[in-house]
Amino acid sequence: IGRPVVFSLAADGEAGVRKVLKMLHDELEIIMALCGCCSLKDITRDHVVIEWDRPRIAPRL
Template sequence: FDLVIYQIGRPVVFSLAADGETGVRKVLKMLHDELEITMALCGCCSLKDITRDHVVTEWDRPRIAPRL
């Protein structure tokens, strides 16, 4: 959860420093739009439609044994 806050909080703080309230509004709009696009590409119409099956982590990827 801390990583999520960091990934959202950092751009907000930077935009606040750079352009004040207008900058924060811009970055939040960008994050909103990116989430909407990503959800559409995954076939999700709402946040409730997102399931564990939509989330892929590095542990989910098949591992190939290193060459000896």
């Protein structure tokens, strides 16, 4: 979250920060709806996939 906020602050000041935070909020709402979550409390560890959780056919070179 840090970089987009800092970049938008540098580019457009407070208005830029408001825009990027609104975008992040809207994206989170869409993602939560697609996952069937109505609130942040509904998000569990099962909803989060991190790099080492994914099975691999071959190791990365």
